[in-house]
Amino acid sequence: MKIGFIGLGNMGAPMAKNLAVAGHQVIGFDAAGVGVEGVETAATAAEAARGRDAVITMLPNGAVLRSVYDEIVPHGQRGAVFVDCSTVDVESARAAHEQAAKAGLLSVDAPVSGGIAGAAGGTLTFMAGGSPESVAAAGALFEIMGQKAVHCGDPGAGQAAKICNNMILGISMIGVCEAFALGDKLNLDRQSLFEVVSTSSGACWSVNQYCPAPGVGPESPADNDYKPGFAAELMLKDLLLSQRAAASADAATPMGSLASALYQTFVDSGGRGQDFSAILLDLAAQGHDNH
Ligand code: NAD
Numbered sequence: 001m002k003i004g005f006i007g008l009g010n011m012g013a014p015m016a017k018n019l020a021v022a023g024h025q026v027i028g029f030d031a032a033g034v035g036v037e038g039v040e041t042a043a044t045a046a047e048a049a050r051g052r053d054a055v056i057t058m059l060p061n062g063a064v065l066r067s068v069y070d071e072i073v074p075h076g077q078r079g080a081v082f083v084d085c086s087t088v089d090v091e092s093a094r095a096a097h098e099q100a101a102k103a104g105l106l107s108v109d110a111p112v113s114g115g116i117a118g119a120a121g122g123t124l125t126f127m128a129g130g131s132p133e134s135v136a137a138a139g140a141l142f143e144i145m146g147q148k149a150v151h152c153g154d155p156g157a158g159q160a161a162k163i164c165n166n167m168i169l170g171i172s173m174i175g176v177c178e179a180f181a182l183g184d185k186l187n188l189d190r191q192s193l194f195e196v197v198s199t200s201s202g203a204c205w206s207v208n209q210y211c212p213a214p215g216v217g218p219e220s221p222a223d224n225d226y227k228p229g230f231a232a233e234l235m236l237k238d239l240l241l242s243q244r245a246a247a248s249a250d251a252a253t254p255m256g257s258l259a260s261a262l263y264q265t266f267v268d269s270g271g272r273g274q275d276f277s278a279i280l281l282d283l284a285a286q287g288h289d290n291h
Contacts, residue, residue: 001024001025001052001053001054001140001141002024002025002027002051002052002053002054003019003024003025003026003027003052003053003054003055003056003141004026004027004028004029004042004048004049004050004052004054004055004056004072005019005026005027005028005029005039005048005055005056005058006028006029006030006045006048006049006055006056006057006058006059006068006072007030007057007058007059007060007068007086008028008029008030008034008035008036008039008058009030009032009034009058009060010116010119011058011085011112011115011116011119012028012030012056012058012085012119013034013036014116014119014120015056015058015085015119015124015145016028016036016039016056017036017037017038017039018119018122018144018145019056019141019144019145020036020037020038020039021038022144024144025040026038026039026040027039027040027041027042027047027048027052028040028041028042028048029041029042029043029044029045029047029048044071045068045071045072046071046072046074046075048072049071049072049073049075049076050075050077051077052076052077052080053077053080053081054080054081054082054083054137054138054141055072055076055080055081055082055083056083056084056085056141057069057082057083057084057085057086058085058086059084059086059088060086061086061088061089061092061237062088062089062091062092062093063092064086065084065086065088065092065093065096066092066095066096069082069095069096069099069100070099073099073100073103073105074103076100076103076104076105078103078104078105079104079105079106080105080106081105081106081107081108081134081137081138082096082100082105082106082107082108083107083108083110083138083141084096084107084108084109084110085110085111085112085126086111087111087112087159087162087163087237087238087241088109088111088159088241089159089241089244089245090156090159090160090163090241090245090248091248093109093129093155093156093158093159094155094156096109097109097129097130097155097156098155106130106131106133106134106137106138107130107134107155108128108129108130108134108135108137108138108158109128109129109130109155109156109157109158109159110126110127110128110129110138110142110149110158111126111127111158111159111162112124112125112126112127112146112162113125113127113162113165114146115229115230118146119145122144122145122146122147123146123147124145124146124147125146125147125148125149125150126142126145126146126148126149126150126158127149127150127152127157127158127159127161127162127165128142128149128150128151128152128157128158129151129152129153129154129155129156129157129158129159129160129161130154130155130158131154131155132151135149135151159241160245162238163238163241163242163245164242166235166238166239166242167238167239167242167253167256167259169205169206169235170235170238170239170256170259170260170263170276171255171256171259172204172205172206173206173210173212173235173276173277173279174259174262174279174283175206176197176202176204176206176207176211176212177212177277177279177280177283177284178283179193179197179202180193180212180213180280180284181280181283181284181286184284190213190215190216191215191216194207194211194213194216194217198211198217206277210277211277212277212278212279212280213280220277221275221277221278222275222277222278222280226274226275226277226278226281227274227275228273228274228275228276229275229276229277230275230276231272231273231274231275231276232263232266232267232271232272232273232274232275232276232278232279233267233271233272233273234276235263235276236260236263236264236266236267239256239259239260239263240260242256242260243256243257243260262279263276263279265282266278266279266282269282
């Protein structure tokens with residue numbers, strides 16, 4: 001296939017490379033002038049989109065997605081599939097779908113889980129929203145860049161699934177960190193706490209696969225000075241998207257709201273650039289009445 005790829009950052013660059021390695025003809029564009037091995041460089045986003053069978057975007061947020069779509073949709077080849085893999089607000093995702101549909105294009109919102117390692121290894125999980133025809137048209141690309149693609153429903157459903165998942169993750173990570181900080185103050189050995197929780201009803205990904213306490217459980221960013229992994233500011237971004245969606249859908253998310261506030265404080269007070277599990281250090285440093 002002839003594929004345009006717009007947004008060659010930490011995630012987009014390795015994803016584009018994997019498509020090229022699989023034998024597709026990939027032409028890429030990034031506003032920062034990034035080049036990727038095996039990927040031809042376009043001078044503009046419009047050039048990357050013109051005459052392609054598929055156009056993938058991997059951009060920072062909904063505002064950028066909207067401005068890039070204004071530029072590229074008029075150049076889309078009728079019947080081509082436009083796949084947005086960025087994490088953006090549900091409204092921007094739906095607006096992008098509408099714009100693409102009016103131009104006779106197929107479109108999918110397909111945010112990912114799996115991070116930079118998943119992008120490099122071609123093991124991402126895609127959460128796809130769009131018509132069955134559109135999702136089917138993107139299927140071969142998902143297979144190269146990822147290990148699993150779930151068709152979640154109509155346009156925007158991929159973004160909805162992504163922010164629901166990450167809202168659970170933010171809340172559960174804070175819960176696990178609170179338990180380790182409390183355990184410390186009760187003189188409970190961290191290894192013992194891990195062994196109990198990871199095999200009891202408190203078990204969850206945040207403790208079993210990504211334990212925030214260094215030296216405990218499988219290797220995680222905690223064992224590497226909390227280098228991300230998944231940076232605290234990206235967790236905050238997803239939590240804020242969940243709160244924006246909750247407000248527009250009139251949904252009660254009290255824990256999501258509190259998790260957003262806690263990550264906002266953490267990011268503003270030195271957590272930026274650290275893994276999101278480093279919020280353990282912050283909680284452990286506080287007393288009962290000063291959080
Ligand atoms: P990044 O900042 O490394 O990359 C974004 C790229 O978009 C940059 O290279 C930037 O120059 C480019 N860009 C910005 N405006 C542009 C424009 N108008 N035209 C063309 N290019 C433009 O970010 P990333 O880590 O690659 O993340 C991309 C998306 O994936 C985000 O929405 C993020 O939330 C999501 N995501 C990231 C991770 C992760 O672990 N990094 C995991 C899952 C999802």
